Amino acid sequence: MSDAPGRTPMIEVRGARKAFGAAEVLRGIDLTVGRGEIVAIIGPSGSGKSTLLRAINHLETLDAGEIRLDGRRVNLPLRGRAFERHVNALRRQIGMVFQQFNLFPHLSVLDNLALAPMRARGLDRQEARALATTYLERVHIPEQAQKYPAQLSGGQQQRVAIARALCMRPKIMLFDEPTSALDPEMIKEVLDVMVELAEDGMTMIVVTHEMGFAREVADTIAFMDHGRIVEALPPAQFFTAARTERAQLFLSRILGH
Amino acid sequence: MDIGLIARLLPHFLQAAGLTILISTLALALGLAVAAGIAAARLSPSRVLRGFGAAYVSLIRGTPCLIQLFLIYFGGPQVGITPGPFAAGVIGLGLNIAAYMAEAIRGAILAVDRGQSEAARSLGFSRGQAMRRVILPQAARLMIRPLGVNAIALVKGSSLVATISVVELTYTAQRLIGSTYRPFEVFGIAALLYLVIIHTLRRGIDRLDRAYAPG
Numbered sequence: 001m002s003d004a005p006g007r008t009p010m011i012e013v014r015g016a017r018k019a020f021g022a023a024e025v026l027r028g029i030d031l032t033v034g035r036g037e038i039v040a041i042i043g044p045s046g047s048g049k050s051t052l053l054r055a056i057n058h059l060e061t062l063d064a065g066e067i068r069l070d071g072r073r074v075n076l077p078l079r080g081r082a083f084e085r086h087v088n089a090l091r092r093q094i095g096m097v098f099q100q101f102n103l104f105p106h107l108s109v110l111d112n113l114a115l116a117p118m119r120a121r122g123l124d125r126q127e128a129r130a131l132a133t134t135y136l137e138r139v140h141i142p143e144q145a146q147k148y149p150a151q152l153s154g155g156q157q158q159r160v161a162i163a164r165a166l167c168m169r170p171k172i173m174l175f176d177e178p179t180s181a182l183d184p185e186m187i188k189e190v191l192d193v194m195v196e197l198a199e200d201g202m203t204m205i206v207v208t209h210e211m212g213f214a215r216e217v218a219d220t221i222a223f224m225d226h227g228r229i230v231e232a233l234p235p236a237q238f239f240t241a242a243r244t245e246r247a248q249l250f251l252s253r254i255l256g257h
Numbered sequence: 258m259d260i261g262l263i264a265r266l267l268p269h270f271l272q273a274a275g276l277t278i279l280i281s282t283l284a285l286a287l288g289l290a291v292a293a294g295i296a297a298a299r300l301s302p303s304r305v306l307r308g309f310g311a312a313y314v315s316l317i318r319g320t321p322c323l324i325q326l327f328l329i330y331f332g333g334p335q336v337g338i339t340p341g342p343f344a345a346g347v348i349g350l351g352l353n354i355a356a357y358m359a360e361a362i363r364g365a366i367l368a369v370d371r372g373q374s375e376a377a378r379s380l381g382f383s384r385g386q387a388m389r390r391v392i393l394p395q396a397a398r399l400m401i402r403p404l405g406v407n408a409i410a411l412v413k414g415s416s417l418v419a420t421i422s423v424v425e426l427t428y429t430a431q432r433l434i435g436s437t438y439r440p441f442e443v444f445g446i447a448a449l450l451y452l453v454i455i456h457t458l459r460r461g462i463d464r465l466d467r468a469y470a471p472g
Binding site: 059084095096102105115121165174 | 375379380394
């Protein structure tokens, strides 16, 4: 992959397993994501894409296997306060963007961005707001700073959510179907911001149904089905020469219209 | 209807209404404080605390308030606690309403979308920070109505402390029957005064709810 020799990958997943009751959602996942690499995870609903993403920042706890972020173990058998300290420190290095944006409705756009740097990184209000303004400019909506989330369009809200995650200066960004809740005409403005992030060298894992984005931007496409990564290939190969029948079937359905 | 009688009784009644307001207010304050603790216990990651909170709620809600008051006022001295009628009334009503209010608080917290706490946690907030900064400000608005309903129930329920001889509205009314033999006027005035108190309280709740309305 895109790793320089001798450097640890940004994310390493080994043998990840997870079941919800009788339903096995992750059935032994291996995935390596190098620094600056963009991985698009695609696949049918219920294949475990979101669960894998959420396990990386410990919103889900694995039953077995291990995940490393920048060489350091994510899932540790800790409990109580030690666990809290560990996951809080970990999550500050991982930016997460959700399908439903999950902006804080009781705070202005600026305060949505400034809250975490103040509370979790210890910046004072002025520094945090300056940082927030910088990132609002990066997602091209500095003029919305004083508004509340409900006053923005879906596309604008998702860009605010991206800026909010960036304010923590994460090592990696995780996107969980970031455009699935958007009206079609707003998808592009969010994808454009993600393309710019990719061009700046951000390491990204993107669960998506946007095949155009996956093809143009991703370095690797990981195709998941029934809790396994069935194929992980560069887009050029994946879209033209997927080896497995399952991936070919998926592609024929999704590209057929 | 005897208007002259009503005029003569009114000063007694106003004093009694004052006591009804006082005992309800103190019980409300105690109730809210205990309710916050019980709600926190019920939402805690600790199984012991959750069990304690659930037991408290089911014990209080599963028994009549009147029995709880009797236990405190009459049963207290047997175990070395001898509260006066007023103190027993405040404690009994407060501990009782706390169980209902704890459920109102817990319900409001659980009604805040799960994505909110996930977003906060994914930004590296601790559980406490996520609760204080993200969940509670949103839950606060959702709890105004249900807590208001409980506050109104509390005022009406405060008439029970007449049975342990707290000289509030209901007790005063019963006592005045003995000297006037005019139950229609006497209980009529008492009912009217409760109505005024509760109507005022309801308007206050409406105002609070509007003040915290979104947008």
